[in-house]
Amino acid sequence: MIQQTVLEQLSTVFRIRDLGKPRFFLGIEAVDAAGTIVLSQKRYITELLRRAGMESCKPLATPASPSTQAASHDSDAFEDPTPYRQLVGSLMYLLITRPDLAYSVNRLCQFMHNPAQGYWGALKRVFRYVKGSLDIGLRITPSVVPVLHAFSDSDWVGCSVDQKSTGGYAVFLGPNLLSWVSRKQRTVARSSTEAEYKALANVAAEVTWIQSLLRDLGLLLAAVPVLWCDNLGATYLCSNPIFHARTKHVELDYHFLRDKVSTGALKVKFVSTHDQLANIFTKPLSAARFAELRHKLGVVPSPRQLEGEY
Structure with missing residues (x-):
């Protein structure tokens, strides 16, 4: 088994002891059922709701509303922003097992330096969603053939404050979500193709870094990693060796990604917006769409919750 091989290799360098299957570590519970592990932070969430005074709040189906802005930045600033900063900082720890919170928490973190009163409502909405999704966690399942693939998406000019775009990605190893990000881009994109x-x-x-890590662990990938993008312009740009006026301003990123594609280290393919899993990291979604993408990312009910043990 790969797990045993890794342990044996580590034991040749470090003094280690095999403690068996994981159970509870740093606030993360590993619930095992039929070979599938669900990483859950239910205890941490329960304590966080108590600290926020929202143990009995009404749950919501999504952490952000698709019909309105997350909050108004024109409202008055907090006299004491410490509670806001403490609660948002605590939510960041949930991102270890809850990728479905990535967009909302990223949005709240952008105003930590000077939060307006209006963002308190956005923060409370996230807690109400967390209350309603207390028993879900990140699923980890065995994979016979290690295949690395990723979904990339961007919401062009998604921020009404500074007109910058929000980018996000999800990297999978087999069926398991390995890495994810929701982050505002550092510069203003002049087109949706540039943002994507x-x-x-x-x-x-x-993906390049993960490939290097897997090689160090002795795990060889079965195929070239594929990056899925729902923008045809960005997809064509990866394999088009001809520069033109509209792409000169993204020359640095162009050369990095273009070299990866031309050497065969990566493949970039088009995927329809409906099948774009990274949408959940770039914009608020309807309840049905959010639940669909959350499930496809592997954020599912804990086996204990399904069995009624909670």
């Missing part, structure tokens, strides 16, 4: 291409360059860097 920058997001592709970011996930290409992440």
Whole structure:
């Protein structure tokens, strides 16, 4: 088994002891059922709701509303922003097992330096969603053939404050979500193709690092990693060797990603918006769409919750 091989290799360098299957570590519970592990932070969430005074709040189906802005930045600033900063900082720890919170928490973190009163409502909405999804966690399942693939997406000019785009990606090893990000891009994109291409360059860097890590662990991939993008312009740009006026300003990212594609280290393919899993990291979604993508990411009810043990 790969697990045993890794342990044996580590034991030749470090003094280690095999403690068996994981159970509870740093606030993360590993629930095992029929070979599938669900990583859950239910105890941490329960304590967090108590600290926020929202143990009995009414649950919601999504952490952000698709019909309105997350909050108004025109409202008055907090006299004491400490509670806001403490609660948002605590939510960041949930991202270890809850990728479905990535977009909302990223949005709240952008105003930590000077939060307005209006963002308190957005923060409370996230807690109400967490209350309603207390028993879900990140599923980890065995994979016979290690295949690395990733989804990349961008919401062009998604922020009404500074007109910057939000980029996100999800990297999978087999059926398991391995790495994910929701992050505002550092520069203003002049086209949706540019915004999507920058997001592709970011996930290409992440996949390259994961490839290097897997090689160090002695795990050889069965195929070339595939990056899925729902923007045809960005997809064509990866394999088009000809520069033109509209792409000169993204030359640095172009060369990095273009070299990866031309050498065969990565493949970039088009995927329809309906099948774009990274949508959940770039924009608020309807309840049905959010639940669909959350399930496809592997965020599912804990086996104990399904069995009624909670």
